[in-house]
Amino acid sequence: MRALHRKLGRELLGSAGVLLTVIAIIAVGTGCFIGLGSAVRILTLSQQSYYDDYRFADFWISVKKAPLTVVERLRQMDGVAVIEPRIVFDVILDVPDEPQPLTGRLLSTPAERYDQVLNGLCLVRGAAFSDDRDEEVILSEAFAVAHGLNPGDRIGLILNRKRESFIIAGTAISPEYVYMVRGEGDLVPDPKHFGILYVKEHYARDVLDFRDACNQIVGRMTPGADIDVETLLKRMERELDPYGVLATTPRERQASHRFLSDEIAGGRVSSTMIPAIFLSIAALALNVLMSRFAERQRTIIGTLKALGYSDRAVLGHFVGFGVVVGVVGGIAGGGIGIAMAAGMVEMYKGFFQFPTFVYELYPDLLLIGLLISIVFAVAGTAKGVWVVLRLQPAEAMRQKPPERGGASFLERLPWLWRRLGFRTHIALRALVRNRVRTLTGVLSTSLAAGMLLISFVMVDSIWYLVEFQFDRITHSDMDVGMRDESSIDAVWEAQSLPGVDYVEPLLGLPCDLRNGRHTRRLAITGLSPEHRLMTPMRTDFVPIDIPPEGIVMARKLAEILAVDAGDALELVPVRGRREPVRVHVASIVDSFLGLDCYADIGYLSRIVGESAAVNSLQVQVDPVERAALFRAIKNLPNAQGLSVRSDVKANIEGTFVSSMTATFGVIILFAGVIAFGSILNNALVEIGDRIRDISTFRVLGYRPWQVAAIFLRQTLVTYVLGIILAAPISYGLIRLMVQAYDTELFRMPAIITLRSVIVSALLSLLFVLLAQAVVYWQIRKLNWLEGIQVKE
Amino acid sequence: MVAETGAVLDMPLLRVERASRVYRMGDVEVAALSGADLAIRRGEFLVILGPSGSGKTTLLNVIGGMDRPTSGRVWYGDMELSAMGAVAQTAYRRDSVGFIFQFYNLVPTLTAYENVQVATELVSSPLDPSEALRLVGLADRAGHFPSQLSGGEQQRVAIARALAKRPELLLADEPTGALDLQTARGVLGLLQELNRSQGLTSVLITHNPAIAGIAKRTVRMVSGRIAEIRENKHVIAAKDVTW
Incomplete structure (x- = not known):
């Protein structure tokens, strides 16, 4: 069929312009398939191998202070493969040449086995801990880069009410902080203001007064264990109950993992939806193009059939157009896809930190992309040609009978139709036909x-x-977190700091909220009765009053707990007098970050049976004296975050x-x-x-x-x-x-x-x-x- | 000579028995062919004459395997064309029939040579396209596209295309309808010559009575019916045709 191939080739060249419009749409569709598909695959594979190689944990339990003996008991539980105690502390960092105090998270890690523990460290620059001194840190790479810090530099922090100066041994990343956010409530990583400092385990125990104790337990489950993580965490919570369980976090709710997994899931949807849309439009456009093309070649189709070409041979000839369009579109799409994936990898590097994260060419994706492109193009073409092809050769060779359906519906409105003019008539008739x-x-x-x-x-x-x-x-202009709960007097003390115009206390009280089988452990934010720096509201911007009794919660939390305004549920504080209390939900507020829940600070104190306490401060600042206030906060012994x-x-x-x-x-x-x-x-x-x-x-x-x-x-x-x-x-x-x-x-x-x-x-x-x-x-x-x- | 060849093989090559063809155009039924009877002998040159709308093209399509009668039967030798499925019809057209159309129906994007190739690539022992073009006197125009050829030349390419398959039956639908007299004489002469020299059974349809005399037998059609079948005593040479 060389002659027909030549016909195909010449006609393709002859209609290159119009085919290009379709090829461009196909190329974009295929490009998105390959580009987004590659990006999703790179993320997924990077995530998997990182999690495997550096033993990403299955769960985290934060406690006030638990003895290591109880950790041993947890290790014996069914379904537990590995369990490791550690010490986590948020601290104020004093970085040279940075006037502003920054928030650091101190994490204890075994000096020798830093890369073999759960959430093991992957060293990026410098070295691991030396034996020379205890005041050494391995710093999170992004934070080091954001501040131009290098191994050998010093970084200051306030630890246990004392200023300490550490030498940076090296920088590292960890699977726990692929997306480096503090936790719930953070939307994007902020490496300029938040960094992780890994310190030697024995040093952390000594200095932070955690000898034979820990405040966080991380673990991994036995593969194929016949217990789910939530049940296991419930059992562990019971075991740890005397030591004040502040939060339990299965991997599914871990912030970094959640953001990364959501990105992958979103990418997966996009990498199917967008190509499907583009390729369907391309198929429709090809159908439009090819049905006219076939119509114009009616007599040629008739002649070929008269000569003895079978329907299949003629269809094959025309489908050749689709194949070529599909192949060209698919190849162009491959180029777009490769560029797109490379661009996305660059963009992801700004968000996600992996040991190795480079763009790779996936031949199978390219091939599948090409095939999909061809399939859509061929489908559009075949559908377009089929109508003419079905005709008997004698019929194909005759003139197409005049189209049926005379007047369009607009023509039945003569007063309007007459006003439109003949050029509009031509346009409208063409659209309708x-x-x-x-x-x-x-x-x-x-x-x-x-x-x-x-x-x-x-x-x-x-x-x-x-x-x-x-x-x-x-x-508020800034919020200062405090390590230990202080009496309400802290407000007055803060008020006397330089540059402080106004201060309000906040109390974050960890507790369980229960409504039947719906439960959630979280920190309720206690606000003072005259609060004005935090005004929970609905999206109509009307602030919602915090009642003297009862709680106010974000809509999403209300959904999770299956409650509504006016309903009552059970509140169990995880410290103090830990007796269940019935509380009623006074109002529902809107919030787009985290799971907010508010109550009056005095009401919360009464529930725990303690006098009013404070663990963070909201501050309004005189901008002129910001620098002075920053200096003062750097020296505040009780501050742990800003x-x-x-x-x-x-x-x-x-x-x-x-x-x-x-x-x-x-x-x-x-x-x-x-x-x-x-x-x-x-x-x-x-x-x-x-x-x-x-x-x-x-x-x-x-x-x-x-x-x-x-x-x-x-x-x-x-x-x-x-x-x-x-x-x-x-x-x-x-x-x-x-x-x-x-x-x-x-x-x-x-x-x-x-x-x-x-x-x-x-x-x-x-x-x-x-x-x-x-x-x-x-x-x-x-x-x-x-x-x-x-x-x- | 034609008559002698026909007499040797007296069994008709084609038989049309009470064939009718009705088209449905919207809500209207149009009978293009109504009960036509005809036998065409092997090696014969037959002209079907009739005004436009008389059903001659429909008859040609039915005997060429391009269309099926709505009723009646059509036989090619012992094969019943009217009962054939699409696949068998295609094979019949491919192996036995050569078509020539009024407007040539060449593929505009292929050269003369390639247009002939479109046909030769279909069958197992065709003429070489160059040979076919030589037979129609176009050996030196093989590389030209249809738009670079005159009407007569294009029709000769179409004849070469039909011939190249070595068909047993040549069907020509108003082959000179779009040509001037001088060119038409050339094309008709070629058809006469092919029938004479190769014994190729040829059926030519035309609305032009002047052409009727070039065949031994003329079938006249009116309103979808065969009105008359006439034996021509004196066959006119194509060069003497005039209108």
């Missing part, structure tokens, strides 16, 4: 607009979230701005490809259909733009229908997105602004008009003298 073509254009426009809108909604939602959490709810609201906001905004800028560019480009490609494909097919009409208009004296105006009308009607359809599509996708991000760590508000809607619509219009510019150019260069001769 070529339903698949119109549908493809409408769908593509709506998907492009939808993609853009969702991106804007995501950005607006993040901005809203930051504003809601850090401007509306929180009003968070500055403006830093937190700037960090979240900075992180999202940098990652969204790149992503935005790509999304706009892809939306452009789908809208531009599909509208142009439609228009070029239409021009092919109407060469004689166009030529006739030109002969009559119409200028090219006047002819193009007919196509413009058609395109604009398609566009308007697309924008209308974009509304429900976007709404559905935004709801899906909100559901996908509805986690305990983080929820997504869906903020749809008029501006986003308008900008999305205008950008889509721009793509559509660009396609129209090509149409105009095509009409201009059309040889209408030849066109007039074309047979109908």
Whole structure:
């Protein structure tokens, strides 16, 4: 069939322009499949091997102070493979040349076996601990990089009410902090203000007064154990009960793991959904293109069949177009995919820390991408050709009978129809008669607009979230965490620090909340009766009062505990007088981070049976005296953490701005490809259909733009229908997105602004008009003298 | 000479028995062929004459395996065309029939040589495309695309394409309908010559009475029926055709 192959080759070259529009859409779809698929696979494999090689724990239990003997008892429990005690302390760090006190997390680790314990350390720079001195730390790599700290440098911290100076032996990363956040409530890593300091175990015991004791237990379960982690943790909690269990965290709720796994899960959905959308549109566009192509080759198809070519041979010939389009699209998609995956790996490096994290080429993904691309292209082609192919050869060779269905519905409204003018009539009739073509254009426009809108909604939602959490709810300039609970007098002491305008106390009280089988251990935040620096609220921005009795909780927590405002549930403090108390839920508030729960500070103290206590302070600061206050906090013996609201906001905004800028560019480009490609494909097919009409208009004296105006009308009607359809599509996708991000760590508000809607619509219009510019150019260069001769 | 060849093999190559073909155009039924009876002898040159709409193309399609009658039967030797499935029909067209169309139906993106190749690649022992082109006098135009050939040349390429498969039956649908007189004479002469020299059974349909005389037998069709079958006493040479 060499002759037919040659026909195929020449015709492919002849219609390269219009095929390119489809190839671009296929390439983007395949590119997303390969790019997102590779990124997901790199993340998954990196996660797996990191977790395996460095023994990522299955659970964490934080206690006030437990003797090592009890840890031995835990080790004997069924289902426990490894159990390790350790000491964890948050401290204030004093980094040279950094005026601001920073938060550090001290973690004890065996000096010799630092890389063999659970959550083992992977050394990045420098060396492990030496035998020379005890005051050595291994610093988390990201923090060291953020502050330009190197092995051999010194770092100061306040430990057990004493200032200590440590030498940095080396820097490391750990599977526990792939995504380096403090815990719940943190949205993005902030290596500038939070670092991990690994210290020798025996040193931590001595200095922190934990001889033969620990305050955190990490463990791994026996593979295939017939007990689930929650049950095991319940048993361990009972065993550890006398020592004050502050929190139990299975791997599934561990913050770093959660963020990483959510990213992988999200990537998995995107790597199927986005390619499916693009490839389906490409198949539709090819169907439009090829059905016209086959229609124009009606007599040739008839002749080939008359010569004795079988249906299969003729179909095979035309399917060749699909194969070539699929192969070219697939190969181009491979290139896009590789670039995309490499870009995503670079972006992920800013968020996730792995020992080795490099882009790899996955030949199987490339191959599958290519195959999918071919399958979609062939399906679109075969569907397009099939109608003509089915005809008897004699029928194929006859003129196509005039299309049925005379008047469109608009024509039945004569008062309107008469006003529209003949060019609009032509455009509208063409839209009504070529339903698949119109549908493809409408769908593509709506998907492009939808993609853009969702991106804007995501950005607006993040901005809203930051504003809601850090401007509306929180009003303090900084929060100072304290190691030991202090009496309410701490407020007065803080008030006397330089630069402090106003102070309010907070008490974080760990307790169990129980409603039947729904239980959750968390810290309830106690607020003072006259509090004004923390104003829990609903999204209508009306602050909710904290009642003298009862609790107020975030909607997500209420969902988890299956309670509503007015319901009562059981509260059991994990320290003090640990007797169950019935408390009622006074109100539900909104919150997009963590699981907030509030109560009056005095009410909480009465529940534990202690006098009012404080373990963190909210401070309003005179900006002029910030530096003085920072110096004072560095010297506060009881301080163990500091968070500055403006830093937190700037960090979240900075992180999202940098990652969204790149992503935005790509999304706009892809939306452009789908809208531009599909509208142009439609228009070029239409021009092919109407060469004689166009030529006739030109002969009559119409200028090219006047002819193009007919196509413009058609395109604009398609566009308007697309924008209308974009509304429900976007709404559905935004709801899906909100559901996908509805986690305990983080929820997504869906903020749809008029501006986003308008900008999305205008950008889509721009793509559509660009396609129209090509149409105009095509009409201009059309040889209408030849066109007039074309047979109908 | 034609008659002698026909007399030797007197069993008809093709038999059409009460064949009708009804088309449905929307809600209207159109009878393009109504009870046609015809026998075509092996090696015969037959002209079917009739005005447009008389059913001659439909008859040609039915005997060429391009269409099936709605009722009646069509036989090719001992094969019943009217009862064939699509696969057998395709094989029949491939192995036994050569078609020539009024508008040539060449593939515009293939050269003359390649257009012939489209046919030769289908069958097991075809003529060489160059040979076929030489037979129609176009050996030096093999590399030209249809748009670079005149109408007569294009029709000769189409004849070469039909011939190259070495068919037993050549069907020509208004082969000179789009040609001027001079060119038409050339094409008709070629068909006459092929029938004479190779004994190729040929059926030509036309609306032009002037052409009717080039065959030994003429079938006249009116409104889907065969109105008359006439033996021509004097066969006109193609070069003497005029209109």
